[in-house]
Amino acid sequence: MANLRALQRRRKAVRNIRKITRTMELVATARFKKAMDRASAASAYTERMARLVSDLAKAGLEVSHPLLEQRDVQNNAVLLVLTSNRGLCGAYNANVQRAAFQRHQQMKEEFSNLQLEVSGKRGISAAEYRKIPITTPYTHFEDKPTFAEVETLANRYLEDFILGKLDRLEVAYTRFVSFGKQEAVIETLLPLSSIGGEEVDEEEGAGVPYEFLPSIDSILEEVVPTSFKVKLFKCFLDSAVSEQISRMLAMKRATESADKMIKSLTMQYNRARQAHITSEIIEVVGGSEALAD
Amino acid sequence: MAKLHCVVVTPEMTVLEEDLDFLVLPLYDGEIGLAPLHGPMIGRLGYGEMRIKQGETTTRYYVDGGFVQLVDDQVSVLTNHAIPAEKLDDEDAKSQLNAALAREAHSIEELEIRDRLESQARAKIKVAERYAESQKRF
Numbered sequence: 017m018a019n020l021r022a023l024q025r026r027r028k029a030v031r032n033i034r035k036i037t038r039t040m041e042l043v044a045t046a047r048f049k050k051a052m053d054r055a056s057a058a059s060a061y062t063e064r065m066a067r068l069v070s071d072l073a074k075a076g077l078e079v080s081h082p083l084l085e086q087r088d089v090q091n092n093a094v095l096l097v098l099t100s101n102r103g104l105c106g107a108y109n110a111n112v113q114r115a116a117f118q119r120h121q122q123m124k125e126e127f128s129n130l131q132l133e134v135s136g137k138r139g140i141s142a143a144e145y146r147k148i149p150i151t152t153p154y155t156h157f158e159d160k161p162t163f164a165e166v167e168t169l170a171n172r173y174l175e176d177f178i179l180g181k182l183d184r185l186e187v188a189y190t191r192f193v194s195f196g197k198q199e200a201v202i203e204t205l206l207p208l209s210s211i212g213g214e215e216v217d218e219e220e221g222a223g224v225p226y227e228f229l230p231s232i233d234s235i236l237e238e239v240v241p242t243s244f245k246v247k248l249f250k251c252f253l254d255s256a257v258s259e260q261i262s263r264m265l266a267m268k269r270a271t272e273s274a275d276k277m278i279k280s281l282t283m284q285y286n287r288a289r290q291a292h293i294t295s296e297i298i299e300v301v302g303g304s305e306a307l308a309d
Numbered sequence: 310m311a312k313l314h315c316v317v318v319t320p321e322m323t324v325l326e327e328d329l330d331f332l333v334l335p336l337y338d339g340e341i342g343l344a345p346l347h348g349p350m351i352g353r354l355g356y357g358e359m360r361i362k363q364g365e366t367t368t369r370y371y372v373d374g375g376f377v378q379l380v381d382d383q384v385s386v387l388t389n390h391a392i393p394a395e396k397l398d399d400e401d402a403k404s405q406l407n408a409a410l411a412r413e414a415h416s417i418e419e420l421e422i423r424d425r426l427e428s429q430a431r432a433k434i435k436v437a438e439r440y441a442e443s444q445k446r447f
Binding site for chain 1: 316318319320321322323336337338341348349350351352353374375376378380385387389390416418419422
């Protein structure tokens with residue numbers, strides 16, 4: 017029976033796909049762990065940074081810096097969208113894109129000169145499909161974005177912002193909340209809303225008489241751009257972690273449904289085989305009975 | 310003898326975490342030496358050479374701006390990059406210097422940006438040279 021062979025072939029194909037998805041799941045798990053390690057290494061830096069800022073605040077620092085100022089007239093804006101270079105990671109890219117392109121529509125009305133920058137092949141092809149012009153595409157941010165790479169990008173934004181060529185920078189990315197939750201968000205990075213991120217408020221130890229070298233203002237001058245760079249870097253890291261989690265879960269689900277499919281195909285195959293045998297026996301019995309008569 | 314507990318972190322990783330005898334850091338306007346029992350301070354780092362002395366050995370790093378915070382013999386060095394001096398690329402730094410010098414600057418802001426790039430490149434070259442010199446002596 018031809019049906020039998022077709023079933024067998026399909027079962028084999030599903031089995032092969034299962035092998036691939038299973039491997040991809042394992043690879044994603046390994047990458048996720050690495051990305052997570054990098055993210056926690058970065059948090060060692062941000063924690064110290066937050067402590068430094070809170071110590072500065074205790075010393076009576078007046079926070080004012082060009083990067084923190086809201087401009088009255090805003091014409092030039094950049095929307096940076098962080099997607100992945102590779103697919104097969106569930107709704108990861110779709111979620112960021114949905115949020116980003118919606119915001120893009122709104123921003124188009126607000127700003128006369130709006131630029132769209134997209135990182136990741138997936139986002140680039142999605143924008144092309146929707147016929148949204150991309151100013152600058154990036155594909156070199158893989159799953160391990162280095163600080164040096166992000167810094168060059170950050171330096172360009174900082175330069176443009178200080179020179180007045182840029183009034184607002186928004187980043188659409190997937191924020192890593194917990195292992196079970198990642199959400200696509202849009203964050204305004206320039207002008208900066210706050211420095212130091214999550215403020216650590218510790219009452220104890222207040223009033224250590226620090227000596228500031230060269231001066232508290234000079235330190236602030238450096239703190240603000242640095243905290244912007246770190247924030248941008250964190251966006252990239254979060255995206256990388258979320259991508260690996262999404263891929264891991266997507267591949268896990270794919271493997272599971274492949275398992276189910278193999279089961280049902282095996283059952284169908286066995287039934288078909290049994291039916292085949294039965295009909296053959298009936299033929300033999302029928303034939304012998306016909307001869308006996 | 311008291312020791313300084315020193316932690317050097319970059320956004321990418323913790324480069325160094327150990328107890329040491331003496332630490333020299335490039336501040337924004339000159340070098341500073343930190344020994345145990347130093348008073349609490351917060352400083353802005355410049356581009357230059359960080360030297361770590363532990364017993365008889367001195368280790369050299371290039372640090373790329375950032376901050377230092379010191380309380381109770383706990384030093385935190387926050388910097389964008391901390392590169393061991395032997396891994397510095399001299400050629401790369403020189404090409405960065407040339408690129409910085411070739412930049413046109415028409416306003417105060419642009420001048421500042423150029424100066425920053427220039428001093429960064431010059432510091433890298435200097436650290437690399439000093440490292441080469443220190444190797445010759447042995």
